[in-house]
Amino acid sequence: MRPFLWRFWINTPAKGEITIFDRSWYGRVLVERVEGFCTPSQWKLAYREINEMEMHISNFGAVICKFWVHIDKDEQLRRFECRQEIPHKRWKITEEDWRNREKWAWPGTKPP
Numbered sequence: 001m002r003p004f005l006w007r008f009w010i011n012t013p014a015k016g017e018i019t020i021f022d023r024s025w026y027g028r029v030l031v032e033r034v035e036g037f038c039t040p041s042q043w044k045l046a047y048r049e050i051n052e053m054e055m056h057i058s059n060f061g062a063v064i065c066k067f068w069v070h071i072d073k074d075e076q077l078r079r080f081e082c083r084q085e086i087p088h089k090r091w092k093i094t095e096e097d098w099r100n101r102e103k104w105a106w107p108g109t110k111p112p
Contacts, residue, residue, distance in 0.1 A: 004028050004046065005053055012057055025050055034103075076101065 005025055013019040024030070028046040032038040038046075054064055071079070080101070083093040 003049070005049060009053065013062065015061065025053070 008021060008025045011019055011021070028038055029043050029050070033043040058064055080093055080097060083089040
């Protein structure tokens with residue numbers, strides 16, 4: 001019912017504030033694109049919309065910092081298994097996580 005950037009836009013910080021998003025607005029051009037949750041015209045349009053939103057936010061004085069957190073295949077597996085073993089963390093791991101892990105090509109491997 002709303003543009004896909006709406007959930008981020010309404011949470012942009014006011015002057016003197018900070019906002020940390022634990023999900024990226026790049027999901028439309030990454031996850032949604034790969035999973036087929038959006039059409040090619042939607043993810044192509046998303047590139048322009050994302051650039052425009054970031055420009056608009058920065059034009060009003062906000063500083064946008066982007067971080068990429070990377071862990072290797074072994075560390076990810078360790079974390080997945082740990083989540084399954086600790087009762088209060090089980091909700092953080094789903095079949096979807098395991099399914100997505102199988103899709104990823106790792107250095108030195110061929111994609112499935």
